[in-house]
Amino acid sequence: MPNVVISTDAITRLFQRKTAVRDLSLQVEQGSIYAFLGPNGAGKSTTIRLLLGLLRPSAGNIALFGLDLRRHRREILARTGSLVETPSLYEHLSARENLEIPRRILIAPRSDVDRVLGIVGLENVGRNLVKTFSLGMKQRLGLAQAMLGKRELLILDEPTNGLDPAGIQEMRSLIRRLPGEHGVTVFLSSHLLTEVEQVATHVGMLSQGELVFQGSIEELERLRQARLQIRVSDIDSALALLSAHGWQARAENGYVVTSDVQAAAAINRALIEGGFEVDHLTVQSISLEEMFLKMTSAEVN
Amino acid sequence: MFFRVLSTECLKLKRTLALWMVLVSPLVMVLLQFAITYKRAPDFIQNAKDAWPPMVLQTVEVWTLLMMPMFVTLETSLLAGLENTGKNWKSLLALPAPRWTIYTSKLVVTIALLWAAHAVLIGGTLGSGLLLKLIHPNLKFGSMPLHPFVVPMLRVSAAALLAVTIQHWVSLRWYSFTVPMGFGMCAMIAGVFAVQSKAIGSWFPWSLPIRAVLDGAAGVDRITVVAVVGATVAAIIGCWEFVRREVG
Numbered sequence A: 001m002p003n004v005v006i007s008t009d010a011i012t013r014l015f016q017r018k019t020a021v022r023d024l025s026l027q028v029e030q031g032s033i034y035a036f037l038g039p040n041g042a043g044k045s046t047t048i049r050l051l052l053g054l055l056r057p058s059a060g061n062i063a064l065f066g067l068d069l070r071r072h073r074r075e076i077l078a079r080t081g082s083l084v085e086t087p088s089l090y091e092h093l094s095a096r097e098n099l100e101i102p103r104r105i106l107i108a109p110r111s112d113v114d115r116v117l118g119i120v121g122l123e124n125v126g127r128n129l130v131k132t133f134s135l136g137m138k139q140r141l142g143l144a145q146a147m148l149g150k151r152e153l154l155i156l157d158e159p160t161n162g163l164d165p166a167g168i169q170e171m172r173s174l175i176r177r178l179p180g181e182h183g184v185t186v187f188l189s190s191h192l193l194t195e196v197e198q199v200a201t202h203v204g205m206l207s208q209g210e211l212v213f214q215g216s217i218e219e220l221e222r223l224r225q226a227r228l229q230i231r232v233s234d235i236d237s238a239l240a241l242l243s244a245h246g247w248q249a250r251a252e253n254g255y256v257v258t259s260d261v262q263a264a265a266a267i268n269r270a271l272i273e274g275g276f277e278v279d280h281l282t283v284q285s286i287s288l289e290e291m292f293l294k295m296t297s298a299e300v301n
Numbered sequence B: 001m002f003f004r005v006l007s008t009e010c011l012k013l014k015r016t017l018a019l020w021m022v023l024v025s026p027l028v029m030v031l032l033q034f035a036i037t038y039k040r041a042p043d044f045i046q047n048a049k050d051a052w053p054p055m056v057l058q059t060v061e062v063w064t065l066l067m068m069p070m071f072v073t074l075e076t077s078l079l080a081g082l083e084n085t086g087k088n089w090k091s092l093l094a095l096p097a098p099r100w101t102i103y104t105s106k107l108v109v110t111i112a113l114l115w116a117a118h119a120v121l122i123g124g125t126l127g128s129g130l131l132l133k134l135i136h137p138n139l140k141f142g143s144m145p146l147h148p149f150v151v152p153m154l155r156v157s158a159a160a161l162l163a164v165t166i167q168h169w170v171s172l173r174w175y176s177f178t179v180p181m182g183f184g185m186c187a188m189i190a191g192v193f194a195v196q197s198k199a200i201g202s203w204f205p206w207s208l209p210i211r212a213v214l215d216g217a218a219g220v221d222r223i224t225v226v227a228v229v230g231a232t233v234a235a236i237i238g239c240w241e242f243v244r245r246e247v248g
Helices: A043-049 A075-077 A096-106 A111-119 A135-147 A164-181 A193-199 A217-224 A235-244 A260-273 A287-301 B004-012 B017-047 B053-083 B099-135 B146-159 B161-173 B178-194 B208-215 B222-244
Strands: A004-015 A018-024 A027-029 A035-036 A061-064 A081-083 A153-159 A183-190 A203-207 A210-216 A226-233 A250-253 A255-258 A278-285
Touching: A004 A043, A004 A183, A018 A043, A018 A210, A027 A183, A027 B208, A035 A043, A043 A061, A043 A153, A043 A183, A075 A081, A075 A287, A081 A135, A081 A250, A096 A111, A096 B004, A111 A135, A111 A255, A135 A153, A135 A164, A135 A235, A164 A183, A164 A193, A183 A193, A183 B053, A193 A287, A203 A217, A210 A217, A210 A287, A217 A287, A226 A235, A226 A260, A235 A250, A235 A255, A235 A260, A255 A260, A260 A278, B004 B099, B017 B099, B053 B099, B053 B146, B053 B161, B053 B178, B053 B208, B099 B146, B099 B161, B099 B222, B146 B161, B146 B208, B146 B222, B161 B178, B161 B208, B161 B222, B208 B222
Parallel strands: A035 A183, A035 A203, A081 A153, A153 A183
Antiparallel strands: A004 A018, A004 A027, A004 A061, A203 A210, A226 A255, A226 A278, A250 A255
């Protein structure tokens, strides 16, 4: 069983009367890129602040690397880098000086500054003042800060926010490389579905402070394969045949439709062996966007 | 860890207005005093008066009553602004440093900057006296007033600690630049009024420094004790609040 890096046990966070996060139980495996997906105001940033100890949960427990966050805060934060919303930088200092601040606190070797500047591709502008940097460069410097020292987990809150398309691509390719090349587990929040499809290995979907889906990208993919659409010569006889085999199907717009997607090959074989002409058989997927809206609206309702 | 955090706070001062203020604020005072003494030089020469005592006394009084409270207000606001403007608290507090080290190292830096400004004020005033001596050879300057200058300034440095500690907490508590500025200015004005009453002035944090000058005690007196003990208590309470604070 893979090691679990982040484990929350039914955490709830209240802000006066409003519940920002309710009974949230996250499980993030080591080496994964876990996309924490949700619309604006779903509770993503609150969750990230809870994971970093910036907010305290009203109920429930948080464990990172198997350690209780309340009791082992410093040890956990030494192994956890973060980039919360916009990068927190001192604009009057150079990129190197901005890295020097966390480096000293993390007691990391001086060479680490060069290492992380190299990873984010800012090695040639290390001595430039941050106020001369574009937003994309600042975001990359923020990521470099988060990677200083012996970080095993990166928590990134909307890391591509405010970036231009080229910056978004650069950031995503950087994130994709992190687990393989640097042995880092990534937990990133996003409201961009394309981001999830392109970088994540695991997904958690949040709606109104509650987790409505959690699993691997493959599990999500299976859920998205919503139905099988078949065109045959005689719809009524085909439906009878499928029913005799125990598959539930219906007629819809001149097609036989079933939600038994996993049995696509078996259904095809049964129809052909039953003497039907099958000239069309497709697995129809719903888009991630449709699925997300379906899940979150179901939750709302 | 405290000294590591303190070193990062010193690094953050690089190229900041807060650092320049340590030179600029006392030197403005020195320049002003130089101009006043230069203008009054014929009087001093005519009456054969030693120019040091009025120079030193005016410098200490004006600095302590007006310039220093403004300096403290501006410095604490600028230092807090380093974190507030970039919304840096969330990343700073997500680093594996005990929060008390962050709060206290920022306070230590503020106090160090104030004391450095006092050193510049003493050095600048004495230097400007020597310059006046060169410009006006007939102007009488007695022996260099190291003791009458340094002792009151040491008392002021200690008596200012309570106001500095409170202003430090206010600057870190409210992220807006205007709240600590407004608070500091109001406190300074209140201090000007409070100093006129010995009973109130000996307790009110912003009038303690000038009372320390006016009372003229040579060593550690009640004002120093009130300021140092008060500052310690205020620092502990402020630190406790900061450690428990949530960053939303």
